[in-house]
Amino acid sequence: MTELNIEKFREEWQDEEWQELLKHLASQPDASEHTINELQGMWDCDRGYAIECARSLEEYGFGQFIVGRRGGKTRFHWWYSSTMVAKAGMGDDDAAEQLQRGVDENFRKTVWKWSEIRDRLAEEANLDPSEIILDINIGDAKENFAKLHGLDTSEVSIRVGG
Structure with missing residues (x-):
């Protein structure tokens, strides 16, 4: 797994077009994934870019x-908060520090395993991966969310329903 290098990321993403995408990501709610089509729409760029x-x-x-x-759609699966990554890339030192603290290795592996399971199930059932729903209890969801965002579980509440 690649180590985070926030400084190098900031240096290489100074291009105006890259910064435009970061501004858009920073203004949006966190997402666990973005499809290439979504990135194209945010950025108004071609698929290759x-x-x-x-x-x-x-x-x-x-x-x-x-x-x-x-x-299945070609996509980017986030291991960290997409909003925090964007803010760190735009020079926010608090966001960079939170990313550096990061999530523990076990959580990143857990996220990958869930994604891998979903993708395999989708492939076997000939479905789009977004149609596969994996069960997780509220306690685990709360704990995983807290780890992902560098929070204590006491700072997270989950509301079910409207």
């Missing part, structure tokens, strides 16, 4: 670029 962006984010250790198979 959006893929270059996703591959670059993977190289910096922020997540994984996943090529769509059998109807």
Whole structure:
């Protein structure tokens, strides 16, 4: 797994077009994944450029670029808060510090395993991965969310319903 290098990320993402994407990501709620089509829409760029962006984010250790198979969409799966990554890339030192603290290795492996299971199930059932729902209890969801965002579980509340 690639170590985070926030400074190098900031240096190499100073280009105006890259900064435009970061501004958009920073203003949006966190997402666990962004499809290449979503990145294109945020950025108003061609598919190749959006893929270059996703591959670059993977190289910096922020997540994984996943090529769509059998109807699954090509996408970027975030291992860290997409909002925090964007803010850190735009020079926010508090966000960079939170990313550096990061989530523990076990959580990152757990996130990957869930994604891998979902993708395999989708492939076997010939479904889009977004159609696969994996059960998780509220306590685990709360704990995982807290770890992902560098919070204590007492700072997280989950509301079910409207």
